[in-house]
Amino acid sequence: GDSVTQMEGPVTLSEEAFLTINCTYTATGYPSLFWYVQYPGEGLQLLLKATKADDKGSNKGFEATYRKETTSFHLEKGSVQVSDSAVYFCAQRGAQKLVFGQGTRLTINP
Amino acid sequence: DAGVIQSPRHEVTEMGQEVTLRCKPISGHDYLFWYRQTMMRGLELLIYFNNNVPIDDSGMPEDRFSAKMPNASFSTLKIQPSEPRDSAVYFCASSSSVDEQFFGPGTRLTVL
Numbered sequence: 001g002d003s004v005t006q007m008e009g010p011v012t013l014s015e016e017a018f019l020t021i022n023c024t025y026t027a028t029g030y031p032s033l034f035w036y037v038q039y040p041g042e043g044l045q046l047l048l049k050a051t052k053a054d055d056k057g058s059n060k061g062f063e064a065t066y067r068k069e070t071t072s073f074h075l076e077k078g079s080v081q082v083s084d085s086a087v088y089f090c091a092q093r094g095a096q097k098l099v100f101g102q103g104t105r106l107t108i109n110p
Numbered sequence: 111d112a113g114v115i116q117s118p119r120h121e122v123t124e125m126g127q128e129v130t131l132r133c134k135p136i137s138g139h140d141y142l143f144w145y146r147q148t149m150m151r152g153l154e155l156l157i158y159f160n161n162n163v164p165i166d167d168s169g170m171p172e173d174r175f176s177a178k179m180p181n182a183s184f185s186t187l188k189i190q191p192s193e194p195r196d197s198a199v200y201f202c203a204s205s206s207s208v209d210e211q212f213f214g215p216g217t218r219l220t221v222l
Contacts, residue, residue: 032209041215042213042215042216043114043201043213043215043216044153044201044203044211044213045212045213046210046211049209049210093208093209096158096160096166097143097155097158097166097208098208098209098211100153100155102152102153103152
């Protein structure tokens with residue numbers, strides 16, 4: 001069945017470091033892909049999305065490119081800030097619902 | 111818009127008691143989702159509604175859990191009787207499509 005696998009966390013980086021959080025998916029066809037972010041004490045919110053192969057989603061300095069060859073949608077940011085500390089969820093669109101990965105906790109130290 | 115509203119924000123109850131969680135979706139959204147989040151199991155979809163009709167309740171853990179959506183602006187998730195293993199954060203989300211879901215702030219449930 002459809003599934004999403006994310007990089008194990010937690011991830012701890014220093015401010016201004018480069019960030020990559022890996023995400024791969026299994027699905028029949030080419031589903032839309034998403035990154036959601038959950039800040040402490042809040043619900044999830046959509047960070048970015050890509051609807052077809054080779055699309056790049058971007059928002060708030062984060063980027064992810066839909067790679068059908070490697071079935072991946074890795075999240076990247078060139079220079080992280082303390083305010084980026086959160087849990088990040090990769091997701092794909094399944095049949096009438098989203099299928100989420102397990103989440104990756106990111107902590108940025110000043 | 112006020113966003114998705116959930117109440118209560120925190121609930122502490124004793125094992126065996128009935129618990130009711132409430133959700134008001136964003137006006138105009140016709141999808142409503144209930145999720146449960148725990149450290150051990152991550153984020154789990156419990157049930158979702160489309161136009162007030164339950165579409166998929168395969169994630170509801172057992173008969174102690176039930177959900178209703180009597181109208182477009184209100185939904186409840188009920189646990190009766192509650193057990194300590196039900197302790198979690200419960201999120202409600204709404205959307206006008208499956209893709210961009212808007213999550214509420216969650217209800218943190220503790221069952222003693």
